Amino acid sequence: MSGGRKKVFKIEPFKHKVEMDPRYAEKTWKIIEHAIHEIYSHNASGLSFEELYRNAYNMVLHKFGDKLYTGLVATMTGHLKEIAELIEASQGGLFLEELNRQWMDHNKALQMVRDILMYMDRTYVPTCNKTPVNELGLNLWRDHIVKHPKIRDRLLNTLLDLVHKERMGEIIDRGLMRNVIKMLMDLGSSVYQEDFEKPFLEVTANFYRIESQQFIECCDCGDYMKTAERRLNEEMERVSHYLDPKSEGKITHVVEREMIANHMTRLVQMENSGLVSMLVDDKYEDLGRMYSLFRRVSTGLPTIRDVMTSHLRETGKQLVTDQEKLKDPVDFVQHLLDMKDKYDKIISIAFNNDKTFQNALNSSFEYFINLNSRSPEFISLFVDDKLRKGLKGVSEEDVEVVLDKVMMLFRYLHEKDVFEKYYKQHLAKRLLSGKTVSDDAERSLIVKLKTECGYQFTSKLEGMFTDMKTSRDTMQGFNSELAGSNEANEGPTLAVQVLTTGSWPTQPGAVCNLPTEILAVCERFRTYYLSTHTGRRLTWQTNMGTADLKATFGKSRKHELNVSTYQMCILMLFNSADSLSYKEIEQATEIPTADLKRCLQSLACAKGKNVLRKEPTGKDIDEDDIIHFNDSFTSKFFKVKIGTVTAQKETEPEKQETRQKVEEDRKPQIEAAIVRVMKARRVLDHNNIVAEVTKQLQSRFLPNPAVIKKRIESLIEREFLERDKTDRKLYRYLA
Numbered sequence: 001m002s003g004g005r006k007k008v009f010k011i012e013p014f015k016h017k018v019e020m021d022p023r024y025a026e027k028t029w030k031i032i033e034h035a036i037h038e039i040y041s042h043n044a045s046g047l048s049f050e051e052l053y054r055n056a057y058n059m060v061l062h063k064f065g066d067k068l069y070t071g072l073v074a075t076m077t078g079h080l081k082e083i084a085e086l087i088e089a090s091q092g093g094l095f096l097e098e099l100n101r102q103w104m105d106h107n108k109a110l111q112m113v114r115d116i117l118m119y120m121d122r123t124y125v126p127t128c129n130k131t132p133v134n135e136l137g138l139n140l141w142r143d144h145i146v147k148h149p150k151i152r153d154r155l156l157n158t159l160l161d162l163v164h165k166e167r168m169g170e171i172i173d174r175g176l177m178r179n180v181i182k183m184l185m186d187l188g189s190s191v192y193q194e195d196f197e198k199p200f201l202e203v204t205a206n207f208y209r210i211e212s213q214q215f216i217e218c219c220d221c222g223d224y225m226k227t228a229e230r231r232l233n234e235e236m237e238r239v240s241h242y243l244d245p246k247s248e249g250k251i252t253h254v255v256e257r258e259m260i261a262n263h264m265t266r267l268v269q270m271e272n273s274g275l276v277s278m279l280v281d282d283k284y285e286d287l288g289r290m291y292s293l294f295r296r297v298s299t300g301l302p303t304i305r306d307v308m309t310s311h312l313r314e315t316g317k318q319l320v321t322d323q324e325k326l327k328d329p330v331d332f333v334q335h336l337l338d339m340k341d342k343y344d345k346i347i348s349i350a351f352n353n354d355k356t357f358q359n360a361l362n363s364s365f366e367y368f369i370n371l372n373s374r375s376p377e378f379i380s381l382f383v384d385d386k387l388r389k390g391l392k393g394v395s396e397e398d399v400e401v402v403l404d405k406v407m408m409l410f411r412y413l414h415e416k417d418v419f420e421k422y423y424k425q426h427l428a429k430r431l432l433s434g435k436t437v438s439d440d441a442e443r444s445l446i447v448k449l450k451t452e453c454g455y456q457f458t459s460k461l462e463g464m465f466t467d468m469k470t471s472r473d474t475m476q477g478f479n480s481e482l483a484g485s486n487e488a489n490e491g492p493t494l495a496v497q498v499l500t501t502g503s504w505p506t507q508p509g510a511v512c513n514l515p516t517e518i519l520a521v522c523e524r525f526r527t528y529y530l531s532t533h534t535g536r537r538l539t540w541q542t543n544m545g546t547a548d549l550k551a552t553f554g555k556s557r558k559h560e561l562n563v564s565t566y567q568m569c570i571l572m573l574f575n576s577a578d579s580l581s582y583k584e585i586e587q588a589t590e591i592p593t594a595d596l597k598r599c600l601q602s603l604a605c606a607k608g609k610n611v612l613r614k615e616p617t618g619k620d621i622d623e624d625d626i627i628h629f630n631d632s633f634t635s636k637f638f639k640v641k642i643g644t645v646t647a648q649k650e651t652e653p654e655k656q657e658t659r660q661k662v663e664e665d666r667k668p669q670i671e672a673a674i675v676r677v678m679k680a681r682r683v684l685d686h687n688n689i690v691a692e693v694t695k696q697l698q699s700r701f702l703p704n705p706a707v708i709k710k711r712i713e714s715l716i717e718r719e720f721l722e723r724d725k726t727d728r729k730l731y732r733y734l735a
Helices: 022-038 049-061 065-089 093-117 118-122 133-146 149-167 174-186 189-218 222-241 247-268 275-280 284-294 300-321 329-351 357-370 375-390 398-414 417-434 439-453 457-485 516-532 565-575 581-591 591-603 652-681 684-698 706-719
Strands: 546-553 558-563 580-582 612-615 626-629 637-642 683-685 721-723 730-733
Touching: 022 049, 022 065, 022 093, 022 546, 049 065, 049 118, 049 626, 065 093, 065 118, 065 133, 065 149, 065 612, 093 118, 093 149, 093 174, 093 300, 133 149, 133 174, 133 189, 149 189, 149 222, 174 189, 174 222, 174 516, 189 222, 189 247, 189 546, 222 247, 222 275, 222 284, 247 284, 247 300, 275 284, 275 300, 275 546, 284 300, 284 329, 284 652, 329 357, 329 375, 329 398, 357 398, 375 398, 375 439, 398 439, 417 439, 417 457, 417 652, 439 457, 546 565, 565 581, 580 581, 581 591, 581 626, 591 612, 626 721, 652 683, 652 684, 652 706, 652 730, 683 684, 684 706, 684 730, 706 721
Parallel strands: 558 637
Antiparallel strands: 546 558, 580 626, 612 626, 683 730, 721 730
16 A cells, blocks of 8 residues: 555455354464554555455454454554654654654554454444444554653653743744644543643643742833733644644633732732823723733723722812812813813723723712712803803814713713703803803703703703793884884883793892983883783893993093993993992992992902992902092903903802702602602602602702601691501502
């Protein structure tokens, strides 16, 4: 047989049964035995494989299969013992080469023997429950070569030594390694696992245990991660070149345990290079590497997430309690947005947009934003700043981006109703002063709020826009009527916005004596309005208006002053007097004290806007001050806008007043929720009422359990509910 090609022999069946003589059987076996010796001695070219096949066929047919099989085992065993001595005698690097060469030869010989004994394999072997020839040859190789006392340990140590050399950067013969390890795999999974894989994994664990300890002592976190990543890739590459593919999961698990899992806490907490340092310095590549490595370990990502959350909460807490940053609400909110953008980018680039990290980020923001009770007010002030001037000239797409970011912060608020209170105040001022950048942007934000919180949240805000449109229509009608009368050009021009009570954050009871000229035109408007609308009552909100005044200083310096209605009332007094005492101004105008002082401050103390002056000089207004008309006032602008001196944030009393209004507004909402719950459940215990009411209202605010208890008491007094007679914590709904 040449070239190892498989021969197929066809034997004609015997027509007459003839018994084989035992002596002839012995002779026949000797012929086959000699052929096997020749095959193992590489002298098979002169053999007649057809004749050999026929001889083996005859032996099996005439019941000498056992002799044939037993002889095969003995002959192959003898040859393998000789081969074992040759392999054992090979020196140094030739050991594996000799083993591999003998293994290749054994496989070729085994193929030829199997072809000769094919009939025995098909009939005798299954009938007598013997091992097939090919498997027998592998088993004998395993037992006499691989398991040989002087070969087994030497083989293992040689393989492990080569792997170690490769790990240390040396070049090895990977083809030879692949052949030898495939030999172990061909001999059965148990041989590969017990004689190589198991000790290989133990040695690998020890190698990386020592190496990781050395690296972690001298490297920073980023460099250590690069090393761990490189080692993992090397091991996976090693598997692909010469190990069993099934070993990949086991070997990577060892590396993950020794290089990552055993050092996770120390790595993330490394000073100046650990996770916090990476987050602060936006080290996306290092963070991404840490994420991809740590995710291989069951507790890896929770470890990163916990440290990130802790850092976020601490950083956020410092931000929202920093008194310097609280001085500027717009800057305060911008810091929050910048922080959110920073971590959104980290999660997107480095953490594969992991939802669990996004959830941790959201929960952290929700935690620290609500540590500052003024967050709702500051977010509203930020919106106010952007919609007044901050978004001027910005594209529609960029406006939407800013509004979406605001909505993101809004979602974190527990007290959304407090935001609503402030937002309504700020929106009212923007609309009434005509200082909004874009009606589209205003409406877009209201749509977003409506989507988030429902119609009830925005119904009054939408009503404010309706009032503005209706007011424009009303003024067109009023001006048309004036144009048709003789009074068209007499007195001041009036622009009125009619605000629906309840939709606007008006302050009823704000008293102010308007100048006679203004009162006349106001009365004309009242008459017109009530003639076109029945059942309405008008109340002038003088604290919310503005006025344009023409003023002359010195002999001929003329300016147009843009002032509030209160400031107009004060300035008009100086048409008939050059100086007035504070008390005289207060008595003439009846402007509330706090507002009066702020107005006088802006008129007499603001540099460049001081159309009045006071004695004695100073930054504050006192009740014994004398106010003079500043005849020497100059400005390079013809139009001079004089704002009222106000704090951007609420003062403490104003803050308390707003908080009180919010608490009052919450009472009917809490009661309505209690009634809804009880109407559906009929009977319910106290703790479950609190839980369900909280669940219903959390989209607007988180109700205090003590307040819920008080509202329950109120409903019991008004006979909406009653207590159970036996269980005081159980309530019943009274239809």
